[in-house]
Structure formats: C-alpha cells, structure tokens
Amino acid sequence: MHDLPADWGALCALVFLLGMRHGLDADHLAAIDGLTRVSARRRQWHSRYCGALFSLGHGFVVLSIALLAGVLGAKWVPPGWFEALGGGISIGFLLLLGAVNLRAVLRAPRDAPVPLIGVRGRLVDRLLGRTERTSSPLSVMGVGSLFALSFDTLSQSALFAVMAVQFGGIAHALTLGLLFVLGMLMSDGANGWWISRLIARTDRLAVVASRTMTLAVACVSLLVAVIGIGRMTSGWIDGLLEGRELAIGLSVVVLIGLSYLVACRVSPSAKTATAQP
Numbered sequence: 001m002h003d004l005p006a007d008w009g010a011l012c013a014l015v016f017l018l019g020m021r022h023g024l025d026a027d028h029l030a031a032i033d034g035l036t037r038v039s040a041r042r043r044q045w046h047s048r049y050c051g052a053l054f055s056l057g058h059g060f061v062v063l064s065i066a067l068l069a070g071v072l073g074a075k076w077v078p079p080g081w082f083e084a085l086g087g088g089i090s091i092g093f094l095l096l097l098g099a100v101n102l103r104a105v106l107r108a109p110r111d112a113p114v115p116l117i118g119v120r121g122r123l124v125d126r127l128l129g130r131t132e133r134t135s136s137p138l139s140v141m142g143v144g145s146l147f148a149l150s151f152d153t154l155s156q157s158a159l160f161a162v163m164a165v166q167f168g169g170i171a172h173a174l175t176l177g178l179l180f181v182l183g184m185l186m187s188d189g190a191n192g193w194w195i196s197r198l199i200a201r202t203d204r205l206a207v208v209a210s211r212t213m214t215l216a217v218a219c220v221s222l223l224v225a226v227i228g229i230g231r232m233t234s235g236w237i238d239g240l241l242e243g244r245e246l247a248i249g250l251s252v253v254v255l256i257g258l259s260y261l262v263a264c265r266v267s268p269s270a271k272t273a274t275a276q277p
Contacts, residue, residue: 008167015160015176019183022153023055023191024249027090028184030224031147032192033256034097035140037217040199041104046137047199051192052185053137057144059181062157066177069161071170084232089146091228098221105214156180195256202263209263216259220252 022028032051039047046053148154160180161173195217202209227248230237241248 008172011163011167012176012179016179016183018156019180019185020187021183021246022156022180023184023187024253025245026224026248026252027094027147027228028054028058028188029191029249029252030094030221031090031097031143032188033195033217033252034094034101034221035143036192036195037101037199037214038097039140040196041214046140048193048196049137049189050140050196052189053140054144054147054192055181055185055188057141057146058148058153058188059144059177059184060141061145061148062153062181062184063174063177065154065157066161066173067170069158069173085149087150087228087232089149091225091232093143093146094221094225094228098218098225101214101218101221105211105218108211191253198256198260202260208266212259212263212266216256220255224248224252 032054035054036047036050039050157177157180160176163176199213202213227241231241232238
C-alpha cells in the first residue's frame with residue numbers, strides 16, 4: 001500500500017482491482033456460500049443475489065469510512081482493537097453458518113434432499129434474518145457490513161480517502177470508495193450467483209448431490225473460521241499465510257467447484273440423465 005500511484009487514473013484502476021481481490025477473500029467467499037445455501041434451501045428470491053447483497057452491506061461501511069477519512073484528512077486512523085473485533089465477528093458468523101449447514105446434513109432424512117428446517121433459536125433467526133415464513137435481504141447486507149469491521153478494510157478505506165483528498169477533496173475520496181466497492185461487488189456477486197446455480201442443479205439431480213454440496217459449504221465455512229482463529233492466536237500461522245489471501249480465496253472456489261463435480265458424479269439421477277438419448 002505504500003506504492004500507490006500518484007496518477008489519478010492509475011490510482012482508480014488499482015483501487016478497482018484491489019476491490020475485486022478483496023471480494024475473493026476466503027471469509028467473503030465462505031460467508032456468501034453459507035448464506036446462499038441457507039436462502040436457497042428456503043426458496044427465497046434473493047438467494048442468487050446473496051453475494052451482491054453481502055458486498056453492498058460491506059461497501060456501505062467502506063464508503064462511510066472513506067467519507068469520514070475524507071472529511072478528517074490524515075488525522076483519522078482506525079483504532080487497533082478493530083482488528084480483533086472484525087476478526088471475531090467474521091469467525092463467529094462462519095462458525096454459525098458452518099454449524100447450521102452441517103446440522104442440516106446430519107438431521108436430514110436419508111431419502112430426501114437436505115432441508116434447512118428445524119434450525120431455531122433467536123440468535124440464528126436474528127443474525128440471518130430468518131423466520132418461519134420470510135427472510136429479509138437486509139439481513140444479508142447486515143452480515144456484510146459486520147464483516148467490514150476489520151483493521152485491513154478500514155485502514156484501506158482511510159488510505160484511499162487520504163490519497164484522494166490530495167487530488168481534490170471528498171468527491172474524489174467517494175469516487176475511490178465506489179470503485180473499490182464496484183470491484184468487490186463484481187467478485188462477490190459472481191460468487192453468490194455461481195453457488196446458487198450449483199446448489200439448484202445438485203438439488204435437482206439427487207438427494208446425494210444435495211448432501212454433498214451442503215456438506216462442502218459447511219466444511220468450507222468451518223475451515224475458513226479455523227484459519228481465522230489460527231491467524232488471530234498464532235503469529236507463526238499469521239506470518240505463514242501473510243500475502244496468500246488470494247490463493248486461499250481461490251482455493252475456496254476450487255473446493256466448491258470440486259464438490260459440485262463430485263456431487264454430479266455420485267448422483268444416480270445424473271448418471272441416468274447422462275445415459276438417456
């Protein structure tokens with residue numbers, strides 16, 4: 001971040017690309033996969049848009065910080081405790097989403113697709129915005145905004161704003177914030193749409209496929225949460241994974257994709273459909 005370009009056009013392009021890369025962070029991908037799985041199994045209209053909604057909520061915080069930093073200039077610095085707060089919130093949600101999906105697999109009848117029924121409790125309903133009949137897309141945006149409460153996100157937003165002020169003022173700071181959010185929206189939105197398509201296809205194929213995808217989403221959420229815990233509690237692990245965030249995020253995409261291929265492979269109805277002329 002110390003080598004940001006001095007040219008305004010180059011800076012805009014870089015911030016947009018950084019937004020796209022941020023959208024591929026493992027915690028983003030795992031959370032979106034889990035939220036999409038929850039809403040898709042409840043047949044809610046916004047399931048394919050969970051990635052975009054998550055990113056919009058996340059982006060609202062980014063823009064707010066960019067505006068604040070643009071007004072205050074170089075004086076504002078995110079407090080250090082935000083790192084622990086943001087990490088704890090992300091890990092907590094990922095553990096919750098992983099547990100919800102894993103419980104759904106274990107409780108589902110063997111001859112039926114995995115339903116997300118029987119998941120109760122005020123905490124889960126409030127955090128995911130779910131009741132027996134409806135779910136608000138605003139709850140997905142709320143989860144995204146909470147994931148933005150991290151030192152990295154806030155410090156990036158503040159730095160972009162400070163750089164933008166040097167070019168003209170608050171309008172430039174908001175422009176950079178919007179470009180960062182747009183890049184993130186493209187990555188997160190594409191992931192949410194893709195995972196909803198995979199889930200819909202496997203659910204149509206067979207019961208086994210449904211179980212495979214649900215289990216994969218649960219394991220990804222729990223795995224990313226464990227990685228987050230390791231980075232927060234061990235300096236050695238944090239140093240080992242430093243600079244490998246994009247590789248970890250792409251690994252999440254690969255794992256979900258492989259789980260879909262496995263689901264199609266083991267699905268009896270998929271083999272039947274393939275054999276038909």
